[in-house]
Amino acid sequence: MTENKTLTLTINGETHAVQMTGVRTLLSVLRDDLGLVGAREGCGIGMCGACTVLVDGRAISSCLMFAQQAEGSQITTIEGLPEGDHLHPIQQAYLDHAAFQCSYCTPGFILSTVALLQEHPDANADAAREYLAGNLCRCGSYGNILQAVLASKTVKS
Ligand code: FES
Numbered sequence: 149m150t151e152n153k154t155l156t157l158t159i160n161g162e163t164h165a166v167q168m169t170g171v172r173t174l175l176s177v178l179r180d181d182l183g184l185v186g187a188r189e190g191c192g193i194g195m196c197g198a199c200t201v202l203v204d205g206r207a208i209s210s211c212l213m214f215a216q217q218a219e220g221s222q223i224t225t226i227e228g229l230p231e232g233d234h235l236h237p238i239q240q241a242y243l244d245h246a247a248f249q250c251s252y253c254t255p256g257f258i259l260s261t262v263a264l265l266q267e268h269p270d271a272n273a274d275a276a277r278e279y280l281a282g283n284l285c286r287c288g289s290y291g292n293i294l295q296a297v298l299a300s301k302t303v304k305s
């Protein structure tokens with residue numbers, strides 16, 4: 149018989165208790181249990197980056213992580229980036245550079261950019277391209293995304 153368990157997750161600075169049965173991905177819990185739908189399901193197999201969230205500051209594919217593995221970590225989703233009515237500076241840079249079309253990939257790109265600039269504040273265009281290679285944009289907005297990333301170097305918080 150599958151046991152019902154309570155999982156405790158810290159997301160965007162708040163603690164959430166989630167009733168869980170069986171093993172589920174972090175992406176599923178974020179979206180289906182907590183309504184944090186900024187993390188999107190694209191491929192579901194770790195190939196597109198649409199489901200990217202930060203776990204203890206590292207960009208991870210939430211479709212590949214079991215929710216149970218995230219207990220005890222600080223999880224950040226795109227919903228946790230703005231401060232009140234103010235977009236995070238990297239969100240603003242994406243907006244300023246029109247770095248999206250349909251925007252399906254955008255939360256993942258923005259969170260990967262946050263991780264990139266935390267790890268490599270002086271990343272150049274080549275380093276940014278390499279770091280963000282796991283994030284795919286089917287609309288082909290790569291040029292504008294790169295502009296937004298490079299502009300974010302001067303404005304990131
Ligand atoms: S949905 Fe997770 S990497 Fe594509």
Ligand code: FES
Binds near residue numbers: 248251285288
């Ligand atoms: S803006 Fe449409 S997938 Fe990237």
